[in-house]
Amino acid sequence: MSTLALFESMSILSAGMVEAAQANDWDQLVALEHEMADIRAELMRIEPDGRQAADQSEADAARKAALITAMLRNDEEIRHHVEPWLASTRKLLGGAQRDRAVRSAYGAFGP
Template sequence: MNGQEVVTVYETMVGITERMLDAATASEWDRLAELEQECAAHARRLKANEGVAPLAGQERVRKVDAIRRMLDADRRIRDLTSPWMAHLSSLINSKSTERRVARAYGV
């Protein structure tokens, strides 16, 4: 993988994280999970090609910009998903407690 290909993968990942943000904003959790898998596949591709020579000049600037954009989208996604995850956790814990009470009292 050459430098241009590396930058292209990073920029593709930016597009995916932006779609992830759209999915999280719309509470489309299944779509968000699908996009996470797609993004992870690109990350594995980058990891498999780590031996690429360090980027310089414009390629390096584009890579850094892509990473910053992904981190920003990730933060915004976490801001949207954290309340949902907390709610889901409370539902799971509530059901677990309900089952323990039912077992304890033979209900």
């Protein structure tokens, strides 16, 4: 598969990740991220130094740049939805950890 086709696939996955984040479908978001990681690994195998092929046309280079720009915008949108969820999860886990520490320190006399 060509690198441009891989970037096209990543862009499609990225758009799906936005939809999953907007729907708070974290399982789907994680599944799509795993697919994205597989494609990224394939890209690294094809272009280990990250350089574009010398025979790439200007049109292909422009398309690749447009796809990367779209994926960066999608990443920003995903973070917009994920960051509040992560913050609340951190808070919840931090409270549970603090509760365990108090119970450990004070035994049955703790909260």
